[in-house]
Amino acid sequence: MLFFILRRSGVMVLTALALTFVVFFMTNLTPNLEKLAKSEASVRMSDDQVASWLDSHGFTRPLLARYGEWLGVVPGWTHTDASGRVTGRCIGPDRAADAAPARCGVLQGEWGQSSVFKRPVSEILARSLGHTGWLMLWVMLVMVPTALLIGVLSGMREGTATDRILSTFAIATTATPEYVSGVILIVVFGSATAGISPILAEWGWISGRTLFQGTATSAMTKITFWNFGLPVITIALYGIGYIARMTRASMTEVMTQQYIRTARLKGVSFAQIIVKHALRNALIAPFTVIMLQFPWLLNGVVIVETLFNYKGFGWTLVQAAGNNDIQLLLACSVVAVLVVLVTQLISDIGYVFLNPRIRLS
Amino acid sequence: MTEWDTSKPILEIENLSISFFTRLREIPAVMDFSCSVMPGEAMGLVGESGCGKSTVALAVMRDLGRNGRITAGSIRFKGRDLTHMTEDDLRHIRGKEIAMIYQEPMASLNPAMRVGDQLAEVPMIHRGLSHADAMAQARQIISDVRLPDPDRILRAYPHQLSGGQQQRIVIAMALMAKPALLILDEPTTALDVTVEAGIVDLVKDLGRKYGTSMLFISHNLGLILDVCNRLCVMYSGEAVETGTVTEVFDRMRHPYTQALFRSIPLPGADKNARPLIAIPGNFPLPHERPRGCNFGPRCDYFEAGRCDAATVPMDLVPGSSRHETRCLRWRDIDWAAPPKAGRVTEKLAPGRLVLKLEDLKKYYSVSSGAFGGGAEKVVKANESLSFEARENETLAIVGESGCGKSTFAKVLMGLETATDGQIMLFDENVQDTPIQARNTDTVSKLQMVFQNPFDTLNPSMTVGRQIIRALEIFQKGTSDADRVERMLTLMDMVKLPRAFADRMPRQLSGGQKQRVGIARAFAGGAKIVVADEPVSALDVSVQAAVTDLLMDIQRENHTTLLFISHDLSIVRYLSDRVMVMYLGHVVEMGTTDQVFSPPYHPYTEALLSAVPIADTRVKKRRIVLEGDIPSAMNPPPGCPFQTRCRWKTEVPGDLCDTDLPPVKVMAGGHQIKCHLSDDILNGMEPVISMAADEARG
Ligand SMILES: Nc1ncnc2c1ncn2[C@@H]1O[C@H](COP(=O)(O)OP(=O)(O)OP(=O)(O)O)[C@@H](O)[C@H]1O
Numbered sequence A: 001m002l003f004f005i006l007r008r009s010g011v012m013v014l015t016a017l018a019l020t021f022v023v024f025f026m027t028n029l030t031p032n033l034e035k036l037a038k039s040e041a042s043v044r045m046s047d048d049q050v051a052s053w054l055d056s057h058g059f060t061r062p063l064l065a066r067y068g069e070w071l072g073v074v075p076g077w078t079h080t081d082a083s084g085r086v087t088g089r090c091i092g093p094d095r096a097a098d099a100a101p102a103r104c105g106v107l108q109g110e111w112g113q114s115s116v117f118k119r120p121v122s123e124i125l126a127r128s129l130g131h132t133g134w135l136m137l138w139v140m141l142v143m144v145p146t147a148l149l150i151g152v153l154s155g156m157r158e159g160t161a162t163d164r165i166l167s168t169f170a171i172a173t174t175a176t177p178e179y180v181s182g183v184i185l186i187v188v189f190g191s192a193t194a195g196i197s198p199i200l201a202e203w204g205w206i207s208g209r210t211l212f213q214g215t216a217t218s219a220m221t222k223i224t225f226w227n228f229g230l231p232v233i234t235i236a237l238y239g240i241g242y243i244a245r246m247t248r249a250s251m252t253e254v255m256t257q258q259y260i261r262t263a264r265l266k267g268v269s270f271a272q273i274i275v276k277h278a279l280r281n282a283l284i285a286p287f288t289v290i291m292l293q294f295p296w297l298l299n300g301v302v303i304v305e306t307l308f309n310y311k312g313f314g315w316t317l318v319q320a321a322g323n324n325d326i327q328l329l330l331a332c333s334v335v336a337v338l339v340v341l342v343t344q345l346i347s348d349i350g351y352v353f354l355n356p357r358i359r360l361s
Numbered sequence B: 001m002t003e004w005d006t007s008k009p010i011l012e013i014e015n016l017s018i019s020f021f022t023r024l025r026e027i028p029a030v031m032d033f034s035c036s037v038m039p040g041e042a043m044g045l046v047g048e049s050g051c052g053k054s055t056v057a058l059a060v061m062r063d064l065g066r067n068g069r070i071t072a073g074s075i076r077f078k079g080r081d082l083t084h085m086t087e088d089d090l091r092h093i094r095g096k097e098i099a100m101i102y103q104e105p106m107a108s109l110n111p112a113m114r115v116g117d118q119l120a121e122v123p124m125i126h127r128g129l130s131h132a133d134a135m136a137q138a139r140q141i142i143s144d145v146r147l148p149d150p151d152r153i154l155r156a157y158p159h160q161l162s163g164g165q166q167q168r169i170v171i172a173m174a175l176m177a178k179p180a181l182l183i184l185d186e187p188t189t190a191l192d193v194t195v196e197a198g199i200v201d202l203v204k205d206l207g208r209k210y211g212t213s214m215l216f217i218s219h220n221l222g223l224i225l226d227v228c229n230r231l232c233v234m235y236s237g238e239a240v241e242t243g244t245v246t247e248v249f250d251r252m253r254h255p256y257t258q259a260l261f262r263s264i265p266l267p268g269a270d271k272n273a274r275p276l277i278a279i280p281g282n283f284p285l286p287h288e289r290p291r292g293c294n295f296g297p298r299c300d301y302f303e304a305g306r307c308d309a310a311t312v313p314m315d316l317v318p319g320s321s322r323h324e325t326r327c328l329r330w331r332d333i334d335w336a337a338p339p340k341a342g343r344v345t346e347k348l349a350p351g352r353l354v355l356k357l358e359d360l361k362k363y364y365s366v367s368s369g370a371f372g373g374g375a376e377k378v379v380k381a382n383e384s385l386s387f388e389a390r391e392n393e394t395l396a397i398v399g400e401s402g403c404g405k406s407t408f409a410k411v412l413m414g415l416e417t418a419t420d421g422q423i424m425l426f427d428e429n430v431q432d433t434p435i436q437a438r439n440t441d442t443v444s445k446l447q448m449v450f451q452n453p454f455d456t457l458n459p460s461m462t463v464g465r466q467i468i469r470a471l472e473i474f475q476k477g478t479s480d481a482d483r484v485e486r487m488l489t490l491m492d493m494v495k496l497p498r499a500f501a502d503r504m505p506r507q508l509s510g511g512q513k514q515r516v517g518i519a520r521a522f523a524g525g526a527k528i529v530v531a532d533e534p535v536s537a538l539d540v541s542v543q544a545a546v547t548d549l550l551m552d553i554q555r556e557n558h559t560t561l562l563f564i565s566h567d568l569s570i571v572r573y574l575s576d577r578v579m580v581m582y583l584g585h586v587v588e589m590g591t592t593d594q595v596f597s598p599p600y601h602p603y604t605e606a607l608l609s610a611v612p613i614a615d616t617r618v619k620k621r622r623i624v625l626e627g628d629i630p631s632a633m634n635p636p637p638g639c640p641f642q643t644r645c646r647w648k649t650e651v652p653g654d655l656c657d658t659d660l661p662p663v664k665v666m667a668g669g670h671q672i673k674c675h676l677s678d679d680i681l682n683g684m685e686p687v688i689s690m691a692a693d694e695a696r697g
C-alpha cells in the first residue's frame, strides 16, 4: 500500500511539473511578455524600451532557467543598472540585495507577486481557496446525499414510476450546463423583476425584493441560506444528475445479482437487502465518480463564481487568465493539478477499501 | 403451523402451471406439474436443460422475477398455500422453513460481506438472536459442514475461499435456521467430481441429522440415485414420470426415461459392442410444443392418432408406491425388450505412431499482488509429460480443474510453446513452433474441438460459410464450387441436414453447433483431433449423439482422438487408453481396463469412487477426499497428491512428503506414479462392483 501511494505521489509530482511548465511556456510567449512590460512600466514604451525593461527584469534569460527560478532550484536573476543599484528576483522593497537569498521559488514557499492584485500570490490564493472551500463543502453536502438517494431509489426497483421520474430528473440536470441553470435559477428565484420574487414580495411573504440573492458577494463575509443557496444548487444540480445516473446503473446491476436473491430467499426484508447487501456493492463505482467529480467541480466553480460574483478560486483564475498574471496563473495551475491528482489517489484508495476483492495482502 | 400433521406431505405441488411473459409471447415454462415431498424425504427432479426444473424451485420460493407468474395450481407447504401468501408472510418462511441453494456458489455469496456476517444474519432475522449468539451458532455450523479453521472462515470474504468451500458456506447458510425443506438446484454442477462427492455426502448426512426434506434438482441421474428416495423426471415443462428411485431406475414406465437411461454411458456400455443410443431430434421450445404428448416426435413408441390427439394425463402404475407415468401406451410397451441392437462395430487396431511426447514441461510465471509488484511465481502447469499416441486410438486425459489438461492441449496445438521437452508430431519436432510458424499441412492435420460450442463459432456468418472458410485456410479444394461440395460432404459427415448450411449459429441448438465445430475441425482432413471436454456443455441426450459422431468419424478417417474430460463414465465408454493427471503430473496411465481396475493410483481410486453412476446394481466403495485441490501456484512438496491421500500412511517414512514418486511400470505397461509398494498396490480392491443380479427390466 505504501509503495502504491509513493508511486502515485511520484507520478503526481511529475504531472504537476509537466503541466506547470506548459503554463509557464504559454504565459511567457513574447507577445504576453511585451504586454506585461507595458502594463507594469508604461503603456507608451518604444520597442527598445520594452526590450531593455524585459532584460533588466530577468525575462531574457533562457526559458528553462526561468522555470527553474520559479521552482526555486535555480538562483534568481540579479541586475545591476547603470547607477549600480542591484535589483533581482529575490530582492524587493523589504529585502535588501545583500540579505536576499540566492533562490526564491515555489520550493522556498515564495509564489511571487500577482501583477493584477499587486499582492503576494500566496495571500490571494489562500483567501480565494478559502472561499471556494466553503462553496465546495456545501455543494458536496447537498450533492452527494441527494445524488446517492436518487440513484439508489431509482435503481432498487428498476422500471417503476419512481425510477422513471427520478431518472428523467437526473438526465435533465446533467443535460443542463451551469451557465444555463445558473441563469434560470437567478431569473426564477433571484430577480426583482421576474420569476417568483415579485409575486412573493407583493403578497408580503418576503421582506426583501428577492427570495434568494442573485449575487453571492455577501457570502464571502457571512454565509446564509439566501445568499449561498443559488450558487450551491447550480453547481450541485449538474453533479447530482451525473452521480445519480452512475449510482442507478450500479444499483440496478447489483439488484440482479445472485447474492441479492440469496438474501431475499434468506428472508431478509427489502429495506435490509438494500441497506446491508446492495448498498456497499452498489457504491463502489459511484464513489470513484464522486472523487473524480472534484476536479470537474472546479470547472463549475469558474462559471458559478463569475456568475454570482463570488471571489473564490474560479473567479481569481478568470482574473489571472484575463490579465496574463503569470505568477497567479502558475499558482492556480499547481492547485488545479494537485486537486485532480489527490482526488484520484483518494478514489483509488477508497476503491480498494470498499472492494474487499482487491484489498491488498 | 402447529396443527400440521407429520404424516402428510410437507410440500405438495398440484397442477402447477407457470408462464413467463415476454414482449413477444407468453412462455409456458411449466405445465400441470404435480409432486409431493414427505417429511424427511429427498425428492429428485431430473430433466434436460430448459425443461423447467429451476422454474419449479423458484416458484416454491415465490421468486419468479418480474415477468414470471403462477398461472394455475397450488403449492402447499405444511398445508398452507404459498401461491397466495403476502410478501410479509413469505419472509417468515423463506430462509426459516424453506431454504434454497443454487448452482454458482461464488455468485450467491455477497462479495463485500464477511462470511460470518452473512451466516449470522439468518438467526438474527428469524429468531432475533443477538449478533454474538448468532456468530457462535455460525461457528458451530461451519464445523458442521466440515470446514477447517472456523474462526478464519468467519472473518473471510467469499473470494478468499475455494469453490468447494464457498459451496459449503452456502449450505451452512441454508441450514442455519434448520429449515424443514431444502431446495438444491444443481448444487454441485460447477464443482469438481471429488469436491462434489464431498458436498453430496455432506448434504445427505445433514439431511439425516436434521430430518430435513429435500428437493434436489440435477441433470445427473447418478447423483439423484445417490441422494434421493424419490424422483420426478421432467420433460418440456411437465413431469413425465415419478416414483421411488428404484422403481423409476429399474422399472421405468415412460419412453423418455428409458431413452434417457439408454443414452448415458453406464458400466457395461461399450462403444463397439453396446453403443449408446441417442435420443433422436431436439427438445421442443416451450412455445413450439407438439399437440398431444410432448415427447411424441422423438418417441420410439409413437402411435399416430393416439399420442397426438389430446393432452396426456398422468397415470398411476398399479401396485406401486405412487409411481406415475404420463404415457398413453405404457401398458402396451414391452419394457423388458432389449434395445434394438445398435450397430455393432469392430474394434480398430492401433496403427502407426503419430504423436510422441517426451518429458514435456510447461511453466508459466505469474506475478501476484493487486497493484503489480509482488513476487514472481512459477506455475508448473505441466510436469514431465511423456506418452505416445497411435492412429485409430482414443487417448483420454482425465483430471479435475487446474490439473493442466487444457495447458497441455494448448502446447500441443502450438497456442503456447513448451518450456522444455519434445513433441514429435508425425516425424516433425514441433515443441518450439508456435501455431503461426507451423505449415498449413501440420495445422490442418492437428485440430481441436472446444468445450463450448457457443463461443467458438462466428455469430454473424452462416454455418456453411464458416466451414468453407476453414477449407480455404487449410487450402483444400480447387475452386469455390469444389469447396461448396466439400462443405456439403462435411455436413453429411456430421449428420447435419444440408439445408443448415444457410443458417446462422444462433439458429442451431448446442449439439448442432458442436457438430459444426467438429465439421470445421475435420475440414482439413485432421489426423489428430484434440477434443477438450467436447460434450460437457451439452445435455445428456445430445452427448450420446455427439460422442457417437466422433467415434464414427474416427473409424472412417483413422483419426487419433485425444479426449480431454473430467467425466469418467464417458471416458470409460469411449477411450482405449487413459492418462490421469493431478496438479500437472501424470499420476497414472494405461489401457482403459488397467486404469479402471486395481491396482489404482490413490487419486484414481478416489476419482472413480466420486463419479456418480446411475445404476442401482453398482456398488461403490466410498472414498471421500478431504479438502480441496491445492493451488498450482503453491503445490505441496513431495507427491502432489499427498495432502489428500488416504494411503500415505502405508508408505514408510516421510517419503510422500519429501520425494516426488518415480513412475512405476506395472504389468502390461501400466504406469503409476506412487511410492506404494507393489504388494499394497496389487492388494487394492475394486472401487466399483456390480451386484450381479437380474438384468434390468
Ligand atoms: N425470466 C424468464 N423469462 C422468460 N423465459 C424464461 C425465464 N426463465 C426461464 N425461462 C424459460 O423457461 C423454461 C424453463 O427454464 P428453467 O430455468 O426452469 O429450466 P431448467 O430445467 O432449470 O434448465 P437448466 O438445467 O438449464 O437449469 C426455459 O424454456 C426458459 O427459457
Ligand code: SF4
Binding pocket: B254, B255, B256, B293, B294, B295, B296, B297, B299, B300, B301, B302, B303, B307, B312, B326, B327, B328, B329, B330
Ligand atoms: S404417449 Fe405416445 S408418444 Fe408419448 S411417450 Fe407414450 S408412447 Fe411415446
Ligand code: SF4
Binding pocket: B601, B602, B603, B639, B640, B641, B642, B643, B645, B646, B647, B648, B651, B656, B661, B673, B674, B675, B676
Ligand atoms: S506417493 Fe504417497 S501420497 Fe502420493 S499417492 Fe502414493 S501413497 Fe499417496
Ligand SMILES: [Mg+2]
Binding pocket: B053, B054, B055, B185
Ligand atoms: Mg436450472
